[in-house]
Amino acid sequence: MPVEVEIDKKSMSADVGQSLFELAEMMQVQVPTSCIKNGKCRECLVEITEGEQFLTPRSAQEEHLKGRFRLSCRARVVSDSGRISCHTLRREAMRIEQHTQHLPTSFHDIPLAPAVSRQGDRIMLDGREIARGRKITQNMGKNLRHLMWPLTEFIEENRGIPEMSEFNKPLHQGVRGLQHLTLLLIAEGQANPHFLAAGATDYCRYFGNILLAYMWARMARVALESVGDPFYDAKIASARFFFKRIFPETVGLAAKIQAGHKPMMEYPEAMM
Ligand code: FES
Numbered sequence: 001m002p003v004e005v006e007i008d009k010k011s012m013s014a015d016v017g018q019s020l021f022e023l024a025e026m027m028q029v030q031v032p033t034s035c036i037k038n039g040k041c042r043e044c045l046v047e048i049t050e051g052e053q054f055l056t057p058r059s060a061q062e063e064h065l066k067g068r069f070r071l072s073c074r075a076r077v078v079s080d081s082g083r084i085s086c087h088t089l090r091r092e093a094m095r096i097e098q099h100t101q102h103l104p105t106s107f108h109d110i111p112l113a114p115a116v117s118r119q120g121d122r123i124m125l126d127g128r129e130i131a132r133g134r135k136i137t138q139n140m141g142k143n144l145r146h147l148m149w150p151l152t153e154f155i156e157e158n159r160g161i162p163e164m165s166e167f168n169k170p171l172h173q174g175v176r177g178l179q180h181l182t183l184l185l186i187a188e189g190q191a192n193p194h195f196l197a198a199g200a201t202d203y204c205r206y207f208g209n210i211l212l213a214y215m216w217a218r219m220a221r222v223a224l225e226s227v228g229d230p231f232y233d234a235k236i237a238s239a240r241f242f243f244k245r246i247f248p249e250t251v252g253l254a255a256k257i258q259a260g261h262k263p264m265m266e267y268p269e270a271m272m
Pocket of ligand 1: 032034035041042044071073
């Protein structure tokens with residue numbers, strides 16, 4: 001009896017040697033990737049919930065992974081019987097899709113209130129609570145740690161690679177700035193909510209730049225292993241463009257956040 005593989009609640013029989021990524025493709029389950037199954041981008045993560053023993057042992061590209069996480073392009077079936085179950089890491093998007101399934105399909109009689117709204121720290125979808133919190137300054141910034149761990153790990157991993165320094169150094173500086181600005185917003189915001197409000201938009205833009213920088217640095221890391229290939233050379237050029245022409249705006253954003261609310265709140269009302 002062939003081994004049965006379930007990915008994101010879809011299942012099929014699998015042959016020895018097939019990777020979880022290949023099986024996901026056959027089941028039309030979308031797996032994140034930017035290296036197209038080459039074991040370089042580390043984006044094709046899945047969490048194995050059953051049958052780990054029926055898969056190949058961890059490859060060198062998976063040494064950084066802990067617990068039940070595997071790269072789906074590296075993990076291959078080694079058994080001709082049994083059951084393997086896993087899921088991709090796209091649960092948040094799936095949750096929103098599940099909620100939206102029950103929304104009305106006709107546009108008549110739909111109130112014009114926004115579908116997603118906030119009530120205090122509660123996040124509401126169509127009047128029903130779907131999550132709580134999410135604000136970065138909640139719990140004294142603890143939520144930020146989930147992002148800081150992979151960022152710090154990546155920066156440390158690439159510190160000794162000379163070709164990566166043009167991407168890794170500014171990313172490192174930006175991440176330190178993000179930590180500093182988050183602490184500043186928490187500290188000042190507790191005393192004066194205007195400080196938080198005044199810096200919120202710039203903080204979001206700063207944050208977005210850090211995430212883009214992380215993505216471009218990761219792409220550059222993959223591309224540097226295939227220098228000479230026009231596709232990968234174009235990736236390196238794009239990463240360079242981002243770090244030289246776009247990312248420096250974080251310096252200005254940080255200055256605006258640090259300037260606080262006073263220049264806005266002290267503006268004479270009569271002059272508005
Ligand atoms: S697809 Fe890139 S590491 Fe698996």
